[in-house]
Amino acid sequence: MASLNVGNLGNLGEYLREQRRTAQLSLRQLADAAGVSNPYLSQIERGLRKPSAEVLQQVAKALRISAETLYVRAGILDEKERDELETRAVILADPSINERQKQVLLQIYDSFRKENAAEAAAATAAAAEAEAEVIAAQADADATAAPAEAAAPDAPSPQS
Numbered sequence: 001m002a003s004l005n006v007g008n009l010g011n012l013g014e015y016l017r018e019q020r021r022t023a024q025l026s027l028r029q030l031a032d033a034a035g036v037s038n039p040y041l042s043q044i045e046r047g048l049r050k051p052s053a054e055v056l057q058q059v060a061k062a063l064r065i066s067a068e069t070l071y072v073r074a075g076i077l078d079e080k081e082r083d084e085l086e087t088r089a090v091i092l093a094d095p096s097i098n099e100r101q102k103q104v105l106l107q108i109y110d111s112f113r114k115e116n117a118a119e120a121a122a123a124t125a126a127a128a129e130a131e132a133e134v135i136a137a138q139a140d141a142d143a144t145a146a147p148a149e150a151a152a153p154d155a156p157s158p159q160s
Contacts, residue, residue, distance in 0.1 A: 011073055013046055014047075015073050016044060016045050019063050020063065023064070030059070034055070034059045035058050092106075
């Protein structure tokens with residue numbers, strides 16, 4: 001049967017198969033652990049079905065891997081969003097710091113992200129402004145050159 005890989009789903013299926021084999025689980029064992037049917041999981045692995053976020057979460061839990069990684073591979077989540085979620089998850093899961101420390105650390109993390117986003121926006125705005133100035137200067141130069149070209153007398157054409 002020909003594979004009907006839809007978008008990035010083949011990549012998701014290949015990744016799931018690789019993770020299942022690494023975990024040394026059969027297709028049936030993973031399907032049972034995730035609470036999905038064996039044929040449905042097979043179709044996901046072959047790129048024929050697009051699973052919901054809920055199914056991906058169940059499969060990730062059964063494989064003991066990050067659901068966010070599966071979301072990115074399925075095109076549900078952006079890579080940058082995944083990185084932020086994983087950072088937050090790691091901070092919240094760290095048993096060596098208390099809840100207050102976790103919250104303070106997350107606040108600092110958020111403030112750094114906001115600061116960096118503001119700097120990036122300012123740099124983008126400055127670059128756009130500089131580009132607009134270059135375009136305006138070029139337009140002025142073109143406007144100045146146009147009257148000079150119009151005032152120059154036409155050279156006589158050679159007569160044969």
